Amino acid sequence: MLKVSIITASYNNAKTVSDTIQSVRNQLYPEIEHIIIDGKSSDQTPQIISEAVAQNNSRITRFVSEHDEGIYDAMNKGIALVTGDVIGILNADDFYSSNDIISEILKTMECGQFDAIYGDLAYVNCDDITKVVRFWKAGNYVPGAFSKGWVPPHPTFFCRRCLYTRYGNFLKNMKIAADFELMLRFIERHKIKVGYLPRVIVKMRIGGKAYGWKGRIRGNIEILQSFKLNSLKLSPWFFINKPLAKIMQIVKKRIATD
Numbered sequence: 001m002l003k004v005s006i007i008t009a010s011y012n013n014a015k016t017v018s019d020t021i022q023s024v025r026n027q028l029y030p031e032i033e034h035i036i037i038d039g040k041s042s043d044q045t046p047q048i049i050s051e052a053v054a055q056n057n058s059r060i061t062r063f064v065s066e067h068d069e070g071i072y073d074a075m076n077k078g079i080a081l082v083t084g085d086v087i088g089i090l091n092a093d094d095f096y097s098s099n100d101i102i103s104e105i106l107k108t109m110e111c112g113q114f115d116a117i118y119g120d121l122a123y124v125n126c127d128d129i130t131k132v133v134r135f136w137k138a139g140n141y142v143p144g145a146f147s148k149g150w151v152p153p154h155p156t157f158f159c160r161r162c163l164y165t166r167y168g169n170f171l172k173n174m175k176i177a178a179d180f181e182l183m184l185r186f187i188e189r190h191k192i193k194v195g196y197l198p199r200v201i202v203k204m205r206i207g208g209k210a211y212g213w214k215g216r217i218r219g220n221i222e223i224l225q226s227f228k229l230n231s232l233k234l235s236p237w238f239f240i241n242k243p244l245a246k247i248m249q250i251v252k253k254r255i256a257t258d
Contacts, residue, residue: 002110003031004102005084005161006059009074010049010092011039016205017048019129023095025058029102034058035081036092037074038065045092072170072178079164088158089179090202095129097122097200105158108197115192116159118152119201126205133206140196146188147227147235154179156201163192171229176215177222181229189230 006024010017024034036049046065052058062081068074075089086109090096109117120138125131138152157179167190170178186192220239227234 001031002086002106003033003084004029004086004088004106004158005078005082006032006034006088006090007075007078007082008034008036008090008092009039009071009078010036010041010045011071011074012041012043012045013092014041014044014048016093017045018052019095020090020092021049021052021058021060024090026099027059027096027102028099029106031084032059032102033061033082033084035062035078036060036064037068037078038063039071039074040065040067069172070175072174073172076169076172079161079169082161085161086158087161087164089155091155091204093126094155094202094204097203101201104197104199105201108195109158112195113193114195115163116157116186116194117197118158118194119156119197119199121153121156122200122203123206124203129203129205135200138196141187141194143188143191146184147233147238149235149238151180152183152196153202153204154183155204156197157183159186159192166190174222174225176219177226180219180223181226184226184232185230188232 008020021034024032038046038049049060049063053060053063064077068077079087086106088105096102105117108114118138121136123133123136125133136153138156141152163186167186170182172178174181187194224234
């Protein structure tokens with residue numbers, strides 16, 4: 001049985017980190033370790049996590065709280081500590097959609113002998129997580145899709161630990177799109193065998209760095225850098241298809257709920 005390592009990077013997530021911890025704790029799959037890397041939060045986040053560790057009913061095996069160089073530095077610290085065969089990243093304000101998610105991920109990965117698995121994501125209202133704002137339906141990967149604006153939701157991306165050893169970790173100099181760059185590097189450049197699980201894997205509270213206009217500009221600059229770093233061509237349709245896909249997600253969600 002493969003062991004799964006879930007890495008959570010946190011910083012001032014006192015309002016949401018308990019949901020994340022419980023989401024991992026409630027997974028039916030037995031072989032899970034949860035590693036939390038906190039950026040020396042100034043709120044109650046470290047206390048909440050420490051209390052969860054003390055209760056001995058969480059999956060938390062390592063908890064580190066210290067200053068870091070940003071979320072991707074924290075993720076890299078987590079990768080250095082994992083002992084599992086498969087790694088997933090779950091942000092401190094996200095949670096899994098159901099208790100059988102990890103079981104389904106591993107079943108799909110082993111049946112298809114995939115290097116990585118991804119699925120769909122639901123954005124939910126930050127004040128009422130029962131309200132879905134929009135769905136991110138990833139769909140099947142087609143070679144070259146990244147250059148046309150396609151990308152899988154990173155919180156749903158699970159891959160074998162050996163890929164990080166072989167192809168490298170997150171680039172710390174990127175502040176918004178290092179997850180995009182890593183998946184681009186793994187999937188498009190190194191052509192790993194990736195599978196798609198057509199169901200909502202993660203629910204994400206709406207918000208974050210990339211939602212402000214400054215964040216969007218920086219994110220797009222980092223995306224351009226990602227293609228250049230990996231010697232991959234970028235289609236001129238990229239910056240049209242990417243926002244268009246988001247609009248269609250909102251439209252489809254509204255149609256489905258009418």
